[in-house]
Structure formats: C-alpha cells, structure tokens
Amino acid sequence: MRLRSFIGLIFGFFVALMVVDSPMASAAGGPWAENDHGRLRLISVGETIAPSDVEGLEVGEGEVLLGLHFQLEPDWKIYWRSPGDAGFPPSLNWEASENIDDLQMEWPAPKRFSLFGLETFGYGEEVVFPVVASLVEHGGAISVKASVNYLTCSDICVPYDEVVSLTLPTDSGLSTSGSSSAEQAALSYYRAKVPQGAAASDISLEASYLEGMPGKANIHVELASAVPFDELDLMVEGPPGFFFAKPEITFKDEGRSAVMKVAVGRSSTAGVLEGKRLTFTVVDGPRALEDQALVRFAYPGAAMAAFYNTCLDLRGQQREKSPTGLLTMLGFALLGGLILNLMPCVLPVLSLKLLSVVKQGGRSRGAIRGSFIASAAGIISSFLLLAAAAVGVKATGFAVGWGVQFQQPLFLVFMALLLTFFAANLFGFFEILLPGGLSTQLAKQPGDGPLGSFLTGAFATLLATPCSAPFLGTAVAFALSRGASEIFLIFLFLGIGLSLPYLAVALWPGMASRLPKPGKWMAHLRTFLGLALAGTAIWLLTVLASQVGMFASALVGALLGLILLLIALRRPRAAASRPSEKRGAESAWRRVALGVVPVLALMAFFVPVSVGSPPPMTVDRGDWPVLDVAAIHQEVAAGNTVFVDVTADWCITCQVNKKLVLDDPVVSERLSSNGVSLQRGDWTLPSDQITNYLASFERYGIPFNVVYGPGAPEGVPLPELLSVQSVLEALDEAGGKAVN
Numbered sequence: 116m117r118l119r120s121f122i123g124l125i126f127g128f129f130v131a132l133m134v135v136d137s138p139m140a141s142a143a144g145g146p147w148a149e150n151d152h153g154r155l156r157l158i159s160v161g162e163t164i165a166p167s168d169v170e171g172l173e174v175g176e177g178e179v180l181l182g183l184h185f186q187l188e189p190d191w192k193i194y195w196r197s198p199g200d201a202g203f204p205p206s207l208n209w210e211a212s213e214n215i216d217d218l219q220m221e222w223p224a225p226k227r228f229s230l231f232g233l234e235t236f237g238y239g240e241e242v243v244f245p246v247v248a249s250l251v252e253h254g255g256a257i258s259v260k261a262s263v264n265y266l267t268c269s270d271i272c273v274p275y276d277e278v279v280s281l282t283l284p285t286d287s288g289l290s291t292s293g294s295s296s297a298e299q300a301a302l303s304y305y306r307a308k309v310p311q312g313a314a315a316s317d318i319s320l321e322a323s324y325l326e327g328m329p330g331k332a333n334i335h336v337e338l339a340s341a342v343p344f345d346e347l348d349l350m351v352e353g354p355p356g357f358f359f360a361k362p363e364i365t366f367k368d369e370g371r372s373a374v375m376k377v378a379v380g381r382s383s384t385a386g387v388l389e390g391k392r393l394t395f396t397v398v399d400g401p402r403a404l405e406d407q408a409l410v411r412f413a414y415p416g417a418a419m420a421a422f423y424n425t426c427l428d429l430r431g432q433q434r435e436k437s438p439t440g441l442l443t444m445l446g447f448a449l450l451g452g453l454i455l456n457l458m459p460c461v462l463p464v465l466s467l468k469l470l471s472v473v474k475q476g477g478r479s480r481g482a483i484r485g486s487f488i489a490s491a492a493g494i495i496s497s498f499l500l501l502a503a504a505a506v507g508v509k510a511t512g513f514a515v516g517w518g519v520q521f522q523q524p525l526f527l528v529f530m531a532l533l534l535t536f537f538a539a540n541l542f543g544f545f546e547i548l549l550p551g552g553l554s555t556q557l558a559k560q561p562g563d564g565p566l567g568s569f570l571t572g573a574f575a576t577l578l579a580t581p582c583s584a585p586f587l588g589t590a591v592a593f594a595l596s597r598g599a600s601e602i603f604l605i606f607l608f609l610g611i612g613l614s615l616p617y618l619a620v621a622l623w624p625g626m627a628s629r630l631p632k633p634g635k636w637m638a639h640l641r642t643f644l645g646l647a648l649a650g651t652a653i654w655l656l657t658v659l660a661s662q663v664g665m666f667a668s669a670l671v672g673a674l675l676g677l678i679l680l681l682i683a684l685r686r687p688r689a690a691a692s693r694p695s696e697k698r699g700a701e702s703a704w705r706r707v708a709l710g711v712v713p714v715l716a717l718m719a720f721f722v723p724v725s726v727g728s729p730p731p732m733t734v735d736r737g738d739w740p741v742l743d744v745a746a747i748h749q750e751v752a753a754g755n756t757v758f759v760d761v762t763a764d765w766c767i768t769c770q771v772n773k774k775l776v777l778d779d780p781v782v783s784e785r786l787s788s789n790g791v792s793l794q795r796g797d798w799t800l801p802s803d804q805i806t807n808y809l810a811s812f813e814r815y816g817i818p819f820n821v822v823y824g825p826g827a828p829e830g831v832p833l834p835e836l837l838s839v840q841s842v843l844e845a846l847d848e849a850g851g852k853a854v855n
C-alpha cells in the first residue's frame with residue numbers, strides 16, 4: 116500500500132512538471148478554445164498586469180503584453196495580415212472586455228505557401244501573435260474576452276469564430292512576470308520574429324522603383340546585408356487590388372546584396388501603382404526587415420533611383436520622377452499628333468487642309484507662310500485650351516478622358532451645326548467660313564485671312580478629339596495621371612504633332628505655290644469636300660441617336676436640313692434679266708431667311724433636352740455581353756479567355772477596328788470558339804464604371820481592347836489600332852500558349 120502511494124506520488128510529481136513545462140496550461144494563459152483543426156488561447160508574460168522586465172517584451176506605460184496563441188493540426192495553416200492571393204487574416208473583437216481601451220496585434224514574419232501558381236503567406240503548426248493591450252485604468256486588473264475570426268486551410272478552408280478569455284489581477288508585489296514560464300518563452304520567441312528596422316535586422320532597403328511600362332510593370336528592389344543572405348524572401352503590400360508575384364532574386368557581393376524583381380498584377384479597379392506607398396517585408400531565416408517606400412518609374416541602378424527620390428514636383432512634395440520618361444512621352448505625343456492626321460475621324464480635317472492648300476496656288480510665299488502658321492497656331496492654342504480644361508476638371512475631382520466631350524448631346528448638336536455651315540460654305544451657298552458675325556473682309560476672302568486660318572486649325576482640333584492614334588493614347592494616359600505641368604507639356608506636343616503638315620508648308624511655301632491656280636476645277640472639288648463634311652454631320656447625328664433617341668436625332672437632322680435649304684435659297688441670283696420689283700421681293704425673302712436660320716439653330720439645341728429620351732447606360736450588342744469585371748475574373752478562374760472591347764458610337768477608330776479586324780473571318784472564328792468569352796463596354800454615354808476601368812490600365816481614351824486568360828489574369832492590353840496578328844497573339848498569350 117505504501118509502495119503504491121509512493122509510486123502515485125512520484126507519477127503526480129512528473130505530471131505536474133510536465134504541466135508546468137507545457138505551453139498547454141499555465142497560470143499565465145487562458146483556457147483553450149478547441150475545434151477540429153486546432154486550438155487557440157490568450158497568454159501573458161506573467162500572472163499579473165505588472166510590466167515585464169524581460170528584454171524584448173517591454174511595452175509602454177499603461178500597456179500590457181498579451182499573446183494570441185494558435186496550435187494547428189498538421190498540414191493546416193492560418194494567414195498573415197496580408198494573406199496574398201487568397202485567405203484572410205485573424206481579427207479580434209474585444210468589446211466584451213473590461214479595462215481594455217485597445218488591442219493591437221503584432222505580426223511575426225510569415226512563411227510563403229505556393230500552390231498552383233497562387234502565393235499566400237501565413238503560419239503552420241504553431242504561432243503566437245503578440246498583442247499590446249492599452250488599459251483604460253493604468254495598473255488596474257483586466258478581463259479580456261475576445262472574439263477571434265480566422266480562416267484555417269489545408270486542402271479545404273474552414274472559417275472559425277472562437278471566443279478566448281484571460282483575466283489578470285493587479286500586481287500584489289508577488290509578480291512572476293520575470294520568471295521563465297513557457298508562455299513568456301513563446302512570447303519572447305515570436306515577438307523577436309516581428310520584422311524590425313534596418314538597424315535591428317542588419318538588412319537595408321537600398322532602392323525600390325518600377326520598371327517596364329504602365330500596365331505591365333515590375334517592382335525592382337535592391338537589398339544589402341551585413342552578412343550573406345541565407346533564406347531570402349520578400350513580401351510586398353500595396354493598395355487594394357494589386358497582387359505581387361514571388362520575387363526573382365539575383366545575389367551579388369558574395370551574397371551580401373540582392374536584386375529582386377517582383378511582377379505586379381492588379382484587378383480592373385486597382386488604379387495606378389506609381390506614386391503609391393508600398394510596404395516591403397524581407398525575411399531571411401530568423402531575420403526580418405519591414406520598410407516602406409514610394410515607387411515610381413525609373414531606370415535601374417541605386418544611384419539613379421536615389422536621384423529620382425530627391426526630385427521635387429511642382430507641388431513641392433517628395434516625388435520620384437524620370438526626366439527621361441517625360442522626354443519619351445513628349446516624343447510619343449509628337450508622333451501621336453502627327454499620326455492623328457491620318458486617322459479616319461480626321462478625314463474632314465484633311466479635306467479642309469486640302470482645300471486650304473489648293474487655294475494657295477499661285478500666291479506669294481509670304482501669304483502662304485502666314486496662312487499656314489495661323490492654322491498651326493489655331494491647332495496648338497486649341498490643345499492648350501484642352502489641357503487647361505483637363506487640369507480644371509481634375510482639380511474638381513471629376514473623371515477626365517480623351518474625347519469625352521462627344522458624350523454630351525449639346526456638343527454633338529454644336530458640331531453638327533458647325534459642319535452644316537461649313538458644308539454650305541463649300542457648296543457656295545454663302546461666303547462666310549464660320550457661323551457668327553465675322554467681318555465682311557473675311558466673308559470676301561474666306562479662309563485666307565489670319566482669323567479664318569486660325570479658326571480652321573481650331574476646328575481641326577475639335578474634329579480630331581474623338582480619335583485615339585498609336586502613341587497618342589500612351590501620351591495622354593501619362594499626362595492625365597500626372598500634374599498640371601505634364602498635362603500642358605504633353606498637350607502642347609500633341610498640338611505641334613497635329614500641326615506639323617501646316618508647319619512644313621510654312622517652312623517650304625513653294626510646296627503650295629507650285630499647285631495650279633484656282634479655277635473652275637475647284638468648284639467640283641468644293642462640292643466633293645462639302646459632301647464629306649455633310650456626311651460627317653450625318654455621322655454625328657447617328658451618335659446623337661444613341662444618346663437621346665432616334666426621334667430627337669431625326670428632328671435635329673430635319674432642322675439642320677431646313678437650315679441648309681434656307682441658306683441655299685437666300686443665295687443671290689443673277690439680277691440682269693429680272694425686274695427691280697422681283698429683285699426687291701427676293702431681297703426681302705433673303706432677309707427673312709437670314710432671321711429664321713438662328714431661330715432654327717437654337718431649336719436644334721433645345722431638342723435633346725426637351726424631347727430626347729436617353730437609352731440605358733449599357734446595352735447588349737449582338738453576341739457581346741456588357742462589361743462585367745466580376746464575371747471576367749470568374750471566367751479566368753474557370754480557365755477561359757475573355758476578350759474585352761471598350762467602344763463608343765462616336766469613336767470612328769473603334770468602328771474601323773471592328774470592320775477591319777474584329778469582323779475578319781480568322782479573328783471572328785477565334786473569338787467565337789469554345790473557351791473564349793466576349794464583353795463590350797459602351798462609352799457612348801458617360802459611365803463611371805468604364806472611366807474607372809480605363810484608368811485601371813492608365814488609359815483615358817478609346818478604342819481600348821484587352822485580353823484576359825489563365826496565362827494573363829491581369830490582362831494583355833492591345834494597341835489602339837488593331838491588327839489580326841496582334842489580336843491572335845494576345846489570345847494565345849492570355850490562353851497560356853507560347854508566342855513566338
């Protein structure tokens with residue numbers, strides 16, 4: 116009997132030792148909340164709220180260090196504060212606690228989990244999150260009761276909402292906070308894994324910037340270490356909607372420095388990464404660094420990146436800028452403006468230019484030079500006015516884009532009315548180039564005076580704005596994502612590019628002086644060009660119909676036709692063979708017609724407001740469903756390819772792309788094949804959804820096409836002018852096929 120009692124005593128002693136040494140139970144830990152995939156509890160440094168005197172476990176006055184302790188079943192994990200491509204982190208709700216003002220979790224360095232191309236960050240087996248509790252009453256007892264919402268994953272994911280609790284009395288002078296408990300050891304170990312600054316980790320962030328092109332950028336990161344790197348990894352945290360791939364690492368200096376390239380993905384609503392503050396968490400075995408930096412486009416090299424980091428923008432804020440990048444965009448703007456002369460929507464402008472050149476035949480070099488310089492000045496001035504308008508709209512917080520004025524019915528009526536007057540002038544119905552009270556001298560010499568030439572250039576700019584040419588979209592996107600100075604510079608170079616043909620004739624006026632002198636052949640040319648302008652006015656009415664309805668658009672067209680008829684009837688006729696009373700009656704009729712024309716013009720402006728009936732903001736067009744960003748990601752997740760077309764009725768380039776490329780038999784067959792889904796965004800009317808979607812790719816104009824797929828979940832943007840080859844290659848790339 117005594118032997119049995121002795122053996123039981125010895126067994127109980129060892130059990131007690133095991134309980135004291137085990138992290139499963141202690142006076143400094145609360146009860147476990149258990150489930151099928153693990154358990155969790157709250158722990159503290161000691162048995163009271165007395166401050167800790169252990170190095171690394173100190174907190175501020177009126178604060179207590181706690182820990183949220185997880186133990187997980189094998190192969191199960193929970194997530195870091197930034198979970199990566201999936202998951203969500205643990206969160207605490209402490210509203211039921213007593214004497215607790217706030218709880219702040221600290222996050223030990225996580226582990227990367229890579230599975231099927233997805234990158235996530237978290238913890239397996241066991242982890243303790245240090246939690247700093249701020250007290251309402253300093254030194255008073257606390258009773259913590261917290262609801263913990265977390266997700267644990269293995270082959271499947273299971274969300275949990277568990278309740279943990281812990282009570283700590285006030286310090287009675289018998290504090291054991293400095294003792295070597297299992298809870299204290301666990302807190303000390305995991306708090307040491309919380310990323311520190313450069314001095315504590317012996318790791319420094321030397322440079323960080325973007326490289327590549329907007330929409331397809333990588334983050335370039337350079338690190339230095341006091342000792343060679345061993346198990347290096349990098350986690351990048353940014354604004355919502357951005358995703359960062361596993362870094363590609365190149366080591367230098369015998370492993371003491373590293374260059375890392377991180378590919379960037381983003382959702383359609385993520386916006387622009389440039390100029391945003393990113394958090395970099397570097398993990399190298401037991402060492403961990405956390406640092407933040409603004410990122411902008413720059414060329415590789417720490418010295419160059421440091422130079423960009425010291426550049427100041429015009430607002431006086433610290434900003435990393437690339438002067439070379441700005442020069443490149445100015446070149447794009449110049450080239451885009453020049454190519455704009457050849458775009459389909461600028462055909463009426465080209466017709467006006469051609470007529471202007473023809474009328475210069477036989478004139479003096481000085482007169483030719485002055486006329487073309489005035490037209491170039493009209494173009495450049497108009498672009499500067501557009502830049503000022505863009506700056507003003509951005510300052511008010513509204514969305515701004517290239518060609519968005521064609522979404523306004525009154526602007527379309529104004530342009531159609533203006534084109535009607537231009538066509539009437541070319542038909543010879545009257546001799547004033549522009550509507551309004553221009554001078555008699557200008558009427559006698561239409562288009563030859565400086566004012567007429569200037570206004571011709573301004574009109575050319577207005578007709579050019581619904582087009583997006585190669586290089587122009589990139590330049591405009593760069594400008595509208597920057598400050599006022601960049602906007603004015605880019606738009607200035609766009610104007611110079613569009614006016615280059617005028618400037619060329621101004622430099623070499625002999626080009627125009629060698630043309631045939633005006634004669635009867637010009638009457639046929641004027642009629643042809645007048646018909647071209649009238650056709651453009653009809654096209655604008657079709658755009659208007661999509662905005663205010665067919666009836667209102669037809670009514671505006673009838674008013675414009677009546678205006679054209681009245682102008683034609685008021686044209687003076689030969690008076691030699693007519694009696695004076697008949698000439699007097701015709702003169703009275705012309706005066707009446709002259710008074711009726713302005714009334715009809717005003718009525719045209721009232722029609723869209725009074726009888727217009729706007730159609731729905733988005734409409735299905737044939738086999739093209741409306742743009743749905745959420746559906747895009749679902750299709751890609753299912754392994755499908757998605758082709759997105761953002762278009763508008765007023766975008767002639769969009770219609771050309773459709774006729775020449777999207778309706779091409781080879782492309783059409785590919786787009787209608789299995790595994791390919793189509794979506795179309797209609798920007799004929801203003802749409803915040805489409806504006807934001809374009810801005811997510813740093814685009815501010817259309818046409819815009821992008822292809823998504825398993826090989827390119829972030830999307831492959833296409834050039835403004837489509838080609839069969841570019842569409843097919845993008846479909847192959849997005850589908851995960853190799854592209855030669």
